[in-house]
Amino acid sequence: MKLAIQIIKNTWEEYMMYRLSFVLWRVRSVMQLVVTYFLWWAIFSQHTELFGYTQSMMLTYILLGAIVRPLVMGTRTQEVGGMINDGSLSNYLIRPMNIFRFFFSRDIGDKTLNILFAVVEIALLLFFLRPPIFLQANGLILFFTAVSLLIGMMIFFYFSLLLSFLGFWSPDVWAPRFLSFVLAEFFTGILFPLDILPAPLFLLSKLLPFSYFIYFPLKVYLGQLQMSSILIGIFVGFLWIGGMKFLASLFWKKGLRVYAAEGR
């Protein structure tokens, strides 16, 4: 635990070395949010209810999405591909620690710092824009929201590691990640709730793990899912974690066999 805390602290210090860069990164996040927020605000200025959402539910979905995103998808694992390619992974292999826990601790450092900023940003937006917000008061629903967020975090962690582990076999680690960004932007539901999509696309989105990153936790929070759907969703989420973890471990083991520490 002490080691994990130290790794988290180190991750924060790394960010604080390049403060302006980090602040500008947050500015980027706010800009992305503002586009989506105002688009939905403009749409709901002419409608009281649309796609089964009231204005307050939709704006809550979009604003909370900006907090859920860094919580679930905040990561440093994208660096692993580069570490494999330039051989610097060797520096970590010789240390007496579990490498998966090391990467996860770095992710926690990334998530905590980004969430801290995201909460302040959302508070400022709430203050200036004063949108109608839906607050969930049901304790059980809030508990299941927390569980679904944890599921999203774990699936994303292993998914992102998997993409980076491709570096064991190819120097082109950025292209698959770019493709995953594009797929995630659409199928996570960050721009819109997935259930506004045409039925075949919505069905496809449910077959992919991306919906666990944003859409599923927020749907649970909004109380728009029946208890049976929540429980089934959580069960399938655990299956995704198991599957992704298995694949990540397999890629890691097989990858280490071909790892040649090139560049060192």
Add this chain to the structure above:
Amino acid sequence: MTTVLKYFRLWVKLTMNSFLSVLSSRLSAGLFLLGKSLRFIFFGIFLWALFAKVTHIAEYSFLQALFFYLTFNFIDTVTQLFFREVYRFRQLVVSGDFDLVLVKPTNPLFRALAGGADPLDVLMLIPYIGALVYVFLQLKGVTMWGVSSYVLLVTNGLVIATGFHILVLALAIMTTEVDHAIMIYRDLTSMGRVPVDIYQEPLRGIITFVIPIGIMMTFPAKALFGLLTPGMVALAVIVGVGFLVVCLRLWRFALTQYASASS
């Protein structure tokens, strides 16, 4: 004329090198192309899904919203096509390798700005232009004035985009701490994926006249729909040219601040 020809030949040479570099990894190029295509299609699907339930957003119909989006994609892709080198510029500065550009008998801005086109963007332009022409033909009530001012304002949008890229280059020299200024530009311009009329004041005013995203991305389509007066078209051109001049001056100032770090 000789100078223009010289720079054109140089650009062709640099572009051929860039093409060879990108196509050296076909799988990677294929994945990028797939990603760019999907991003375009996905946002189109989103707009389509939206307009299945609503008839207008901020007074614009589905075809008009689609035209805004396609104009955004056209300007964005043409810009990326010519100015891809800007994405690699910061590395030149922090490593000190920009020295090697400065000692060559060419304009350093040309090399930093247009040092190699991206073949993937050439491929992406084909469907974008096709879709733009198709949607244009579906629009009703378009006048010759509308078309002329659209062409003029798209050109003006490209001038503003050039200004933004020069600004990013200048920032990279002046502050080595900023490592994703170009991505901030991308996020800023992405606010123009939808007409800027949807944003509340004062944000709308800021992204129209202070950071001229609205003039760059929204004004061309608005002019085509006959929603801009000749005075606004003229003002847009003045803002565009003025913005470029300011950015060029900033670039010249930035060059005096270059410290040749790490070289």
